[in-house]
């Protein structure tokens with residue numbers, strides 16, 4: 344099996360084992376989730392049909408279906424889709440979820456051109472495409488299925504934030520001596536084996552270039568955690584001090600688009616129009 348296919352298999356196996364963990368990820372990573380919702384609210388049209396590509400167990404699908412959007416959920420991990428189906432039913436939003444599709448963002452040929460009023464690919468599915476050519480293909484597919492002027496939201500994992508974590512957090516420091524580390528700094532590819540599954544850590548400029556190739560309009564890149572990227576106890580404690588947290592949160596939101604804040608963010612998001 345070629346390397347990319349092998350890594351894809353490992354990624355699917357990882358998410359098959361981690362369905363509940365993935366569903367709960369937004370509690371642990373609440374800053375990423377809240378920032379993403381804040382940006383969706385700002386840039387989504389008021390109504391319409393949305394593709395949630397790589398939507399996993401359906402956190403955004405359910406939230407947006409509750410808000411009245413029509414959604415198609417797509418993911419490559421069947422266990423996530425089975426879980427999503429039960430949650431969608433439990434939340435009573437099945438009328439707004441028009442389809443649940445097992446598929447990959449590299450090949451959206453099940454959808455015709457210009458089908459969707461908005462396209463989402465959130466929380467890193469593009470980082471799990473371990474081949475540079477296929478990442479380009481995936482972005483071109485996300486654009487192909489969007490209507491003209493539809494917003495496209497794609498968030499990925501950051502290479503710099505991963506390197507920061509490895510150097511700062513004692514839990515990960517031993518990985519500085521792991522065989523993969525030097526290459527990861529150079530090319531962003533991590534093939535798994537040390538806790539997390541395979542992913543590509545993006546640099547901002549490389550991410551931006553993928554959208555420029557599609558002639559994306561109004562391209563903007565925002566941090567999704569920014570300087571809260573290492574969410575230790577200190578951030579949790581600050582969140583409990585309402586007045587101080589309000590100031591910190593407003594400050595953080597005002598700096599979301601600064602390239603230095605984007606760079607250290609665990610995840611960053613590109614928002615553009617077709």
Ligand SMILES: C[S@@+](CC[C@H](N)C(=O)[O-])C[C@H]1O[C@@H](n2cnc3c(N)ncnc32)[C@H](O)[C@@H]1O
Nearest residue numbers: 358397398399418419420447448465466468471
């Ligand atoms: C970290 S989860 C994000 C889930 C969801 N979008 C969110 O933000 O909560 C990554 C998801 O990407 C999916 N995935 C990985 N590679 C993919 C691919 N090539 N095409 C579609 N989905 C993929 C995984 O199955 C997993 O559900």
